[in-house]
Amino acid sequence: MHADLADELKVKFAKLLEKGLFSGGEEVDALEKTMREYLNVPHAIPCANGTDALELALRALEIGPDDEVIVPALTWVSTAEVVSMVGAKVVFCDVDGHGLMDLLQLPSLLTARTRAIIPVHLYGKMVNMERLLKLTVNTGIHVIEDAAQAFGAVQRGRSAGTYGAIGCFSFYPTKNLGALGEAGLLVVQDAALAEKLRLLLNHGQSRRDRHEIVGRNGRVDTLQAAFLNVKFPYFEAWQQKRKGLAKSYLDHLQHLKGITVPSSIVEEDHNAHLFTIQTVQRDALKAYLAEKGIGTAVHYPLPVTAMRAFKVNKEFPVASRLSNLTLSLPLHPYLHEDDVRRVCEEVQRFFQ
Numbered sequence: 001m002h003a004d005l006a007d008e009l010k011v012k013f014a015k016l017l018e019k020g021l022f023s024g025g026e027e028v029d030a031l032e033k034t035m036r037e038y039l040n041v042p043h044a045i046p047c048a049n050g051t052d053a054l055e056l057a058l059r060a061l062e063i064g065p066d067d068e069v070i071v072p073a074l075t076w077v078s079t080a081e082v083v084s085m086v087g088a089k090v091v092f093c094d095v096d097g098h099g100l101m102d103l104l105q106l107p108s109l110l111t112a113r114t115r116a117i118i119p120v121h122l123y124g125k126m127v128n129m130e131r132l133l134k135l136t137v138n139t140g141i142h143v144i145e146d147a148a149q150a151f152g153a154v155q156r157g158r159s160a161g162t163y164g165a166i167g168c169f170s171f172y173p174t175k176n177l178g179a180l181g182e183a184g185l186l187v188v189q190d191a192a193l194a195e196k197l198r199l200l201l202n203h204g205q206s207r208r209d210r211h212e213i214v215g216r217n218g219r220v221d222t223l224q225a226a227f228l229n230v231k232f233p234y235f236e237a238w239q240q241k242r243k244g245l246a247k248s249y250l251d252h253l254q255h256l257k258g259i260t261v262p263s264s265i266v267e268e269d270h271n272a273h274l275f276t277i278q279t280v281q282r283d284a285l286k287a288y289l290a291e292k293g294i295g296t297a298v299h300y301p302l303p304v305t306a307m308r309a310f311k312v313n314k315e316f317p318v319a320s321r322l323s324n325l326t327l328s329l330p331l332h333p334y335l336h337e338d339d340v341r342r343v344c345e346e347v348q349r350f351f352q
Contacts, residue, residue, distance in 0.1 A: 001334050002180070005230060009180070012226050023219065027226040034232055039159045041167075041187045043194035046220035047201050049182040050148040050170025055082040056186060056218055057144045057166040058116065060196045063088050067115040072101040073303045073319035075120045079146050080304045088115070092305050094316040098264075099276075099326070100127045102318070106135060116142040121150035121160050123299070124176070124273030125264060129155055129163035144168065148184075151177050152239050153271040160271070161187050166197075171228055176242070176273055177235050179224040238333035242272040245331055245340050249275050252344035258351045260325075274299060278325040281350075286327055288350050294343055297328040 002009065016022065028046055035044035047053050063069060065087040071079045073092045083090045091109055096102045099122040106117070117136065119127040129145075136143055143164035147153075150160035151169050161167025171183035188194045196213075199206065204215030246265045254261050260278040264270055276299065279285060286296050303319040304310050329343055 001332075004334070005234075008230050009227060012230050013223070016223060016226055022222050025222055027222050027229060028220060030229050031220070031225040031232075034229065035185055035187070038232075039162055039167075039187055041159075041162055041189065043188045043191065045186040045188070045194065045197055045201070046225055047184045047186055047218045048220055050168060050172065050184040051078040051082060052201070052218040053148075053168035053170070053184040053186050054078060054118070054144065054146060055085055056197055056200050057168055058082055058086045058088070059200055060193055061116060061142050061144070061165065063115045063142070066113065068111060068113040069116045069118060070101075070106065070109050070114060071118045071304075072099075072120050072122070073305045073316040074099050074300060074322055075122060075146070075304060076148070076300065077304055077307065077309075078148070079118055079120055080310050083118075084310075089113075090310060092310075092312060092314070092316060094318050095122075095322065096318065097322075098125055098262075099123060099319075099322055100125065101132075103128065103131055103135065106132075110135075110139070110141070114139075114141055116144055118144045118146050119164075120146040120148075121153060123262070123276050124149050124153055124271035125262070126150060126153050126155045126160050126269040129158075133163060142166075148172075149175065149273045150271050151175065152235065153269055155269040160269075161185075162189075165190070165193070171224070176239065176271055177228065177231060180227045181221065181224050183220050183224040183228060239271065241333040242331060245333075245335055245337070246272045246275055248337060248340045249329065249331075249344065252341065253277070253347060256348060256351055259347070272331065274328045275331040276326050276328050277347075278322065279327065280325060282325055282327045285347070285350055289343070289346060292346050294346060295330060299326065299328050 067088040068091050069083040070091045074095045080090045101119045145161050145164040145167040147161035148170035153160040167187040169185040171179045200215045201218030204211045204213040206212045
């Protein structure tokens with residue numbers, strides 16, 4: 001990808017060097033405008049990374065000690081990490097067969113101390129947000145969407161990240177739209193909340209040397225904003241390619257005994273970030289494919305609840321099961337149809 005875009009990226013870098021502006025500026029403004037229009041939201045605020053986005057969201061909503069925040073047991077560690085960082089208590093919810101927060105179990109976890117719920121659109125597939133919001137209506141509980149993996153997913157005409165009080169995105173290099181380093185985004189509907197987020201990520205400054213609240217440095221790097229501006233015009237084409245490749249995987253693998261495929265990956269509420277299969281022979285299949293020169297990945301080998309930093313004395317059977325079954329096959333817009341066919345042929349040979 002970056003070899004293909006090398007000339008454009010080099011030109012952009014050269015222009016920034018010539019201008020000598022490396023914090024803020026028109027590249028950040030342009031990214032903000034692009035995100036605001038693409039996601040159809042009044043406020044889109046670039047920030048340093050996806051983890052910062054989640055932490056800033058909690059701080060903006062004044063969530064801290066004595067508060068409880070519900071997160072899924074299966075996710076990247078940031079989702080739980082930020083809750084601990086602000087001093088609140090992490091409450092884990094098991095997941096469903098897709099790896100998404102189990103909304104049937106969620107009501108039983110709500111208490112008088114519950115201040116927020118962070119649903120994670122895992123692998124790029126969206127949680128049923130209308131159903132989730134019905135559970136929180138008139139409760140005062142905030143919903144913060146962890147849409148780090150779901151940029152480009154749409155549910156009932158609304159983009160991932162636009163249902164909750166605050167939506168949080170990551171532009172880590174491996175994401176469907178990725179920077180060449182760290183970058184993230186906060187999206188919000190409420191103007192007052194947006195202004196508070198802007199203060200928090202810029203040391204609480206309303207203007208230079210005028211600090212209204214205690215904040216921190218959570219600003220996006222100008223260079224990364226510029227690189228995202230170069231890459232964004234290609235995003236829709238990349239998404240179409242991802243979806244086409246995902247359909248090819250389904251065509252070849254959906255009837256194969258021994259694996260479960262992500263059948264909803266071609267739908268609009270999934271951005272085809274990862275093509276994850278489930279099989280009890282996960283580790284053997286991974287080793288076999290590696291021998292054939294095919295790289296795969298495990299997302300995630302442990303539920304957060306099994307990690308030393310967050311371990312709890314409670315069973316999360318579905319999260320535990322999925323962490324032992326799930327394997328991510330190659331999927332990115334610079335993959336070819338022949339590559340997908342070869343992967344599928346090797347998977348079929350393994351099971352046959």
